[in-house]
Amino acid sequence: MKRRIRILIAKPGLDGHDRGAKFVARSLRDAGAEIIYTGIRQTPEAIAAAAVQEDVDFLGLSCLSGAHNRLFPEVVKLVRELGGQDIVVFGGGVIPKRDWPGLNEAGIRFIFGPGTPMSDVIAVIRENAPADAELAP
Amino acid sequence: MSFDEIDQKWVQGSLAKTLAKAPERQPAFTTPSGSEIRRLYTPADSRVGTDPVQYSERIGFPGTFPFTRGVQPTMYRGRLWTMRQYAGFGTAKESNRRYRYLLEQGQTGLSVAFDLPTQIGMDSDSPMAAGEVGKVGVAIDTLADMEILFDEIPLDRVTTSMTINAPAMVLLAMYIAVAGKRGIPASELGGTIQNDILKEYIARGTYIFPPRPSMRLITDIFGYCTGNVPKWNTISISGYHLREAGCTAVQEVAFTLADGIAYVEAAIKAGLDVDDFASRLSFFFNVHNNFIEEVAKFRAARRIWAGIMRDRFGAKNPKSWMLRFHTQTAGSTLTAQQPENNAIRVAIQTLAAVAGGTQSLHTNSRDEALGLPTEDSVRLALRTQQIVAYESGVADTIDPFGGSWAIEAETDRIESEALEYIGEVDRLGGMIAAIEAGFVQKQIQDSAFRAGREIDDGTRRIVGVNCFQMENEVEPEILQINPETEACQVASLEAIRKARDNDAVAAALAAVKDAAVSGANLFPPVLQAVSAYASLGEICNVMRDVFGEYREEVVL
Numbered sequence: 001m002k003r004r005i006r007i008l009i010a011k012p013g014l015d016g017h018d019r020g021a022k023f024v025a026r027s028l029r030d031a032g033a034e035i036i037y038t039g040i041r042q043t044p045e046a047i048a049a050a051a052v053q054e055d056v057d058f059l060g061l062s063c064l065s066g067a068h069n070r071l072f073p074e075v076v077k078l079v080r081e082l083g084g085q086d087i088v089v090f091g092g093g094v095i096p097k098r099d100w101p102g103l104n105e106a107g108i109r110f111i112f113g114p115g116t117p118m119s120d121v122i123a124v125i126r127e128n129a130p131a132d133a134e135l136a137p
Numbered sequence: 138m139s140f141d142e143i144d145q146k147w148v149q150g151s152l153a154k155t156l157a158k159a160p161e162r163q164p165a166f167t168t169p170s171g172s173e174i175r176r177l178y179t180p181a182d183s184r185v186g187t188d189p190v191q192y193s194e195r196i197g198f199p200g201t202f203p204f205t206r207g208v209q210p211t212m213y214r215g216r217l218w219t220m221r222q223y224a225g226f227g228t229a230k231e232s233n234r235r236y237r238y239l240l241e242q243g244q245t246g247l248s249v250a251f252d253l254p255t256q257i258g259m260d261s262d263s264p265m266a267a268g269e270v271g272k273v274g275v276a277i278d279t280l281a282d283m284e285i286l287f288d289e290i291p292l293d294r295v296t297t298s299m300t301i302n303a304p305a306m307v308l309l310a311m312y313i314a315v316a317g318k319r320g321i322p323a324s325e326l327g328g329t330i331q332n333d334i335l336k337e338y339i340a341r342g343t344y345i346f347p348p349r350p351s352m353r354l355i356t357d358i359f360g361y362c363t364g365n366v367p368k369w370n371t372i373s374i375s376g377y378h379l380r381e382a383g384c385t386a387v388q389e390v391a392f393t394l395a396d397g398i399a400y401v402e403a404a405i406k407a408g409l410d411v412d413d414f415a416s417r418l419s420f421f422f423n424v425h426n427n428f429i430e431e432v433a434k435f436r437a438a439r440r441i442w443a444g445i446m447r448d449r450f451g452a453k454n455p456k457s458w459m460l461r462f463h464t465q466t467a468g469s470t471l472t473a474q475q476p477e478n479n480a481i482r483v484a485i486q487t488l489a490a491v492a493g494g495t496q497s498l499h500t501n502s503r504d505e506a507l508g509l510p511t512e513d514s515v516r517l518a519l520r521t522q523q524i525v526a527y528e529s530g531v532a533d534t535i536d537p538f539g540g541s542w543a544i545e546a547e548t549d550r551i552e553s554e555a556l557e558y559i560g561e562v563d564r565l566g567g568m569i570a571a572i573e574a575g576f577v578q579k580q581i582q583d584s585a586f587r588a589g590r591e592i593d594d595g596t597r598r599i600v601g602v603n604c605f606q607m608e609n610e611v612e613p614e615i616l617q618i619n620p621e622t623e624a625c626q627v628a629s630l631e632a633i634r635k636a637r638d639n640d641a642v643a644a645a646l647a648a649v650k651d652a653a654v655s656g657a658n659l660f661p662p663v664l665q666a667v668s669a670y671a672s673l674g675e676i677c678n679v680m681r682d683v684f685g686e687y688r689e690e691v692v693l
Binding site: 013014015016017018019022023025026027029035037038039040041043065066067069070071094096097098113114115117118119 | 256269342
């Protein structure tokens with residue numbers, strides 16, 4: 001019997017736009033993931049610590065304030081330092097395409113822009129989940 | 138024969154025949170708010186009909202109670218709405234350049250966007266500010282930044298709106314201080330501070346202090362401005378962000394007016410007379426995609442507020458009954474896909490805001506789902522307003538859709554459903570209690586989730602997103618913030634800290650602390666502190682020590 005996929009959805013920085021993060025969190029919960037949502041205004045340190053302590057499989061970062069280039073790579077760096085080597089990090093929000101390659105290189109594996117269908121997000125989660133975990137609605 | 142009878146004759150006759158042969162496009166039609174859209178409205182759907190007594194009580198004339206048709210007797214035939222584009226990015230110098238550009242292009246009022254550290258009362262060198270300085274607005278640390286921001290802008294002639302909430306007192310004090318240095322008395326200044334903390338807890342997120350001391354800051358501002366800055370709109374009670382967070386049109390009206398009730402109650406409790414401050418209350422609404430529902434929403438909001446002020450609070454001055462409002466087109470309706478389509482959405486929304494009788498308007502730029510707007514996009518957005526104002530003709534007749542059976546029926550529906558919600562908030566003990574219980578947040582989130590689901594599963598069609606898509610879209614050029622902004626801002630803040638009279642700053646900050654503790658009006662010591670070049674973060678930190686900080690109740 002496989003365990004449920006665990007996902008942390010987090011809002012780094014000062015941005016208060018949480019509609020998208022909450023929509024993704026709730027949709028993934030409905031799709032059968034175990035979801036932890038941090039709430040807004042989290043430091044990269046707090047997010048990285050939570051991801052590692054909660055032993056999540058995925059970490060989703062949301063930012064609509066334009067601070068993603070600073071905050072997302074910082075979170076990934078801290079997660080790795082704390083030993084979360086296998087945590088798959090993805091991002092969403094208002095993130096211009098020109099920033100995608102740099103973020104990918106910094107370890108943000110997937111970026112979901114506005115209007116991404118949830119089925120795309122769920123497919124990515126399924127394909128990249130560890131062998132012993134699954135979405136269990 | 139009654140209307141119902143002739144209506145039934147049609148329903149059972151030619152309509153039934155047509156439906157039997159050819160069903161409609163969808164089994165049901167709903168607004169993005171989830172309300173049913175009826176096939177047809179007839180005089181039977183409006184409770185008012187043509188009865189003159191009903192007409193004057195429920196619809197009336199522009200400039201008279203209940204203001205359903207507008208707050209001024211001549212509306213846009215007298216003066217057009219204020220075209221006010223929300224703008225600000227990077228440093229004060231860059232934003233000042235954008236403001237001067239917008240004024241040159243025919244904009245008639247300023248609207249300042251502050252960056253998040255400023256909105257949350259943090260200096261640019263605060264660790265939490267890293268990466269956010271100058272991003273969603275201009276960075277303001279001290280009076281020196283404010284002086285640059287308004288350089289060569291005639292503060293005695295232009296009105297300025299500032300989207301600032303938790304630290305609203307500090308930024309208004311800086312504005313007054315800049316004007317004072319140029320010899321313009323505070324009594325001459327016109328503009329608005331948003332100063333609406335309740336919706337920050339519900340949706341927008343730039344709170345600092347807990348609700349109760351925050352409400353005290355707001356009533357201190359009301360109290361100070363009544364005598365000293367009488368032309369200033371001391372609050373802009375905002376439904377905009379609630380709608381952006383996903384609530385329905387009805388919830389937008391209901392929760393905004395319920396917030397309004399909370400502020401009026403707090404001010405009365407603080408000893409102010411309702412007619413002394415009520416005419417300085419202003420509102421801020423969203424204008425979304427569904428044209429009919431949006432026009433009706435504005436009309437319903439005016440009618441409800443007039444009743445609340447006159448009957449619930451006993452305001453005597455007709456100015457206290459008027460709901461005056463700013464509108465912004467709905468950012469959440471902008472799509473990253475085929476962004477040029479957004480210009481069309483904005484045009485339709487503009488038409489609805491004007492038909493709904495707005496006092497001022499911000500039109501979003503087509504590229505805002507991608508990033509901050511370019512100068513070209515902002516100009517097109519402003520031109521959209523100018524075309525509606527000068528070419529469409531809707532500005533030349535007051536409340537041009539009034540009397541449309543659909544509009545009147547929708548106005549009635551939104552009014553009655555919003556009143557039910559307001560009653561629910563009252564039963565929970567008012568808006569602060571309803572927020573603390575998570576009621577409002579949960580209502581909004583459920584609506585947002587429903588709306589998101591509808592788009593995701595295709596039942597709500599969004600052109601370019603879930604239908605009529607294009608392959609291989611090329612992203613247009615978008616504005617990039619100078620990466621040096623943060624370092625420049627931190628360096629200039631350091632320079633000011635060195636150059637200013639730090640004894641005067643310490644004394645002024647001590648006076649802020651004394652007033653925060655004693656309960657004396659905080660405005661005079663804050664004005665003193667900003668004038669001594671105390672920074673926003675320093676002033677807010679003094680208040681943090683006394684008031685504490687709010688932590689979000691996460692509702693999912």
